[in-house]
Amino acid sequence: MTAQYDDIDLRVRIGPLRLRNPVLTASGTFGYGREFADLVNLHRLGGVVTKGISLVPRPGNPPPRIVETACGMLNAIGLENVGVEEFIRRKMVFLRSAGTRVIVNILGDSVDDYARLAARLTGIEGIDALEINISCPNVKKGGVAFGTVPEMAAAVTGAVRAATDLPLIVKLSPNVTDITRMAAVVEEAGADAVSLINTLIGMAIDCRTRRPRLANVIGGLSGPAIKPVALRMVWQVARTVSIPVIGIGGISRAEDALEFLIAGATAVQVGTANLYQPSAAEEIITGISSYLREQGEAAVRDIIGTLQLEGG
Amino acid sequence: MTKFQEKAQILDRQELAAGVFRLTLHAPLIAGSAHPGQFVMVRVGELFDPLLRRPFSIHQVAAGGDLQLLFKVVGRGTGCLARMEPGREVDLLGPLGRGFRLQREDPVCLVGGGMGIAPLYFLGKRLLQHARLPEFDPVLLGAVSQQELALLADDFFGLGYDVRTATDDGSLGHHGFVTDLLDAVLPRVSKVYVCGPYPMMRIAAAKCLAAGVACEVSLETHMACGLGACLGCTVQAQEGYAHVCIQGPVFEATEVAWQ
Numbered sequence: 001m002t003a004q005y006d007d008i009d010l011r012v013r014i015g016p017l018r019l020r021n022p023v024l025t026a027s028g029t030f031g032y033g034r035e036f037a038d039l040v041n042l043h044r045l046g047g048v049v050t051k052g053i054s055l056v057p058r059p060g061n062p063p064p065r066i067v068e069t070a071c072g073m074l075n076a077i078g079l080e081n082v083g084v085e086e087f088i089r090r091k092m093v094f095l096r097s098a099g100t101r102v103i104v105n106i107l108g109d110s111v112d113d114y115a116r117l118a119a120r121l122t123g124i125e126g127i128d129a130l131e132i133n134i135s136c137p138n139v140k141k142g143g144v145a146f147g148t149v150p151e152m153a154a155a156v157t158g159a160v161r162a163a164t165d166l167p168l169i170v171k172l173s174p175n176v177t178d179i180t181r182m183a184a185v186v187e188e189a190g191a192d193a194v195s196l197i198n199t200l201i202g203m204a205i206d207c208r209t210r211r212p213r214l215a216n217v218i219g220g221l222s223g224p225a226i227k228p229v230a231l232r233m234v235w236q237v238a239r240t241v242s243i244p245v246i247g248i249g250g251i252s253r254a255e256d257a258l259e260f261l262i263a264g265a266t267a268v269q270v271g272t273a274n275l276y277q278p279s280a281a282e283e284i285i286t287g288i289s290s291y292l293r294e295q296g297e298a299a300v301r302d303i304i305g306t307l308q309l310e311g312g
Numbered sequence: 313m314t315k316f317q318e319k320a321q322i323l324d325r326q327e328l329a330a331g332v333f334r335l336t337l338h339a340p341l342i343a344g345s346a347h348p349g350q351f352v353m354v355r356v357g358e359l360f361d362p363l364l365r366r367p368f369s370i371h372q373v374a375a376g377g378d379l380q381l382l383f384k385v386v387g388r389g390t391g392c393l394a395r396m397e398p399g400r401e402v403d404l405l406g407p408l409g410r411g412f413r414l415q416r417e418d419p420v421c422l423v424g425g426g427m428g429i430a431p432l433y434f435l436g437k438r439l440l441q442h443a444r445l446p447e448f449d450p451v452l453l454g455a456v457s458q459q460e461l462a463l464l465a466d467d468f469f470g471l472g473y474d475v476r477t478a479t480d481d482g483s484l485g486h487h488g489f490v491t492d493l494l495d496a497v498l499p500r501v502s503k504v505y506v507c508g509p510y511p512m513m514r515i516a517a518a519k520c521l522a523a524g525v526a527c528e529v530s531l532e533t534h535m536a537c538g539l540g541a542c543l544g545c546t547v548q549a550q551e552g553y554a555h556v557c558i559q560g561p562v563f564e565a566t567e568v569a570w571q
Contacts, residue, residue, distance in 0.1 A: 031540060031542075035537075036541065038316070065533055075544060252360070
């Protein structure tokens with residue numbers, strides 16, 4: 001059994017959203033939660049971020065959709081999902097009973113899509129927050145622009161803000177020149193928090209056939225390979241905005257999560273690690289407690305943003 | 313069906329032919345609940361490269377909670393696994409996926425090509441639990457050469473099946489494709505179970521369809537999670553995309569949109 005540290009306070013607040021600990025599972029890596037029910041004590045998690053949901057079901061991209069790379073993987077799933085109605089009718093039944101916070105990741109092709117999704121999900125029992133996906137690199141339509149053009153990101157955030165009173169997290173793309181600007185505009189537009197980073201756009205080629213390894217040619221890189229990039233961006237954004245930052249990118253063990261917290265993240269999301277180690281998020285929670293005990297800290301919030309820089 | 317994450321000790325490692333390995337692992341939770349055609353996801357190391365688990369169909373389970381995997385070294389994941397000495401532990405997730413539907417009475421035919429033979433042995437053993445006469449069940453096995461096939465064929469002979477072989481180089485049995493052997497047996501079987509390279513399964517599926525014989529195939533794809541979460545292991549099915557890890561790996565041949 002996993003050791004419990006009842007005297008260590010792991011609670012954090014993401015704006016109005018209260019979490020029992022700062023460890024969430026990242027969208028697209030944890031299905032709709034139920035897929036992991038046999039293997040993970042869901043009630044121990046800070047929360048689950050669902051697979052991205054759209055207004056209508058999406059079939060996703062043709063195969064092959066994934067390829068392993070050095071210390072990481074590329075994916076071009078193409079936002080396959082059951083659609084919001086099926087999500088509410090079927091997937092929420094399990095999630096509601098899972099004993100953890102439920103954050104629904106939403107995606108659309110237009111500002112109106114996002115606003116309608118937010119309105120539809122508001123008031124549904126068991127949904128604790130929304131995460132706006134403006135940063136998926138795998139759709140050819142206008143979706144990418146929402147994550148790369150500041151005015152578009154602000155428009156989506158503002159429209160969703162007007163449509164819901166749920167806590168609102170905006171997930172940022174790293175595929176921009178200045179991620180701090182994106183963070184600042186979505187804060188201004190009403191986001192309660194930002195989460196970063198989504199995947200870095202990459203590709204891989206089979207030299208024998210000279211064909212791309214993904215049918216979509218390009219895809220999103222995730223896994224331990226991207227952690228230093230993610231950590232740098234989280235540090236920069238946390239210094240820029242005053243809303244909470246959720247760190248994502250290659251987090252696979254407690255030390256990784258702690259680095260993000262020290263850099264200024266209030267919470268973290270575990271992504272690709274769920275795929276190869278379903279127990280990763282739980283192990284990270286235990287590891288954070290052990291670290292805090294060793295460091296003589298009583299609460300995880302006391303280490304957030306405590307990066308020590310030369311000359312103070 | 314419940315899935316388990318289990319640390320399994322490697323009890324034995326046999327190299328059946330150059331680069332072909334059979335590992336025996338002690339994994340009582342998974343072995344105790346596995347069904348033929350299901351698979352396990354194996355973490356081949358503790359480090360990040362290779363990062364993802366590798367899927368392997370279950371070759372057989374034995375009383376006492378042992379489980380066998382049969383594989384050929386084709387890349388880094390299988391290379392790592394092949395180098396693991398008995399005594400080491402590997403982390404398994406399983407049993408995963410939808411396996412074969414067991415035909416209890418009428419004669420059936422098993423068709424295996426290369427490492428696709430792996431799950432058929434588990435199937436062949438489990439079919440025998442239902443009183444049947446294996447000498448009326450043809451088992452058609454194909455491989456590159458006699459060296460790769462002989463020991464595996466012996467296992468099915470040992471179970472009493474009507475074993476017929478084919479090799480690419482003619483060193484054992486029919487010189488040619490294993491599917492060449494299917495025509496002669498189709499008229500007297502009610503179902504065909506196939507696992508092997510994609511082109512072989514496509515041919516077998518077409519022959520079964522033409523003969524009006526039910527056919528199940530076990531598909532293989534790249535996979536990340538094995539749990540239905542990442543949606544990476546997609547194949548083209550008759551009705552849109554299907555995911556091999558949860559809707560398969562075993563499909564009715566007619567469900568697949570053969571390319």
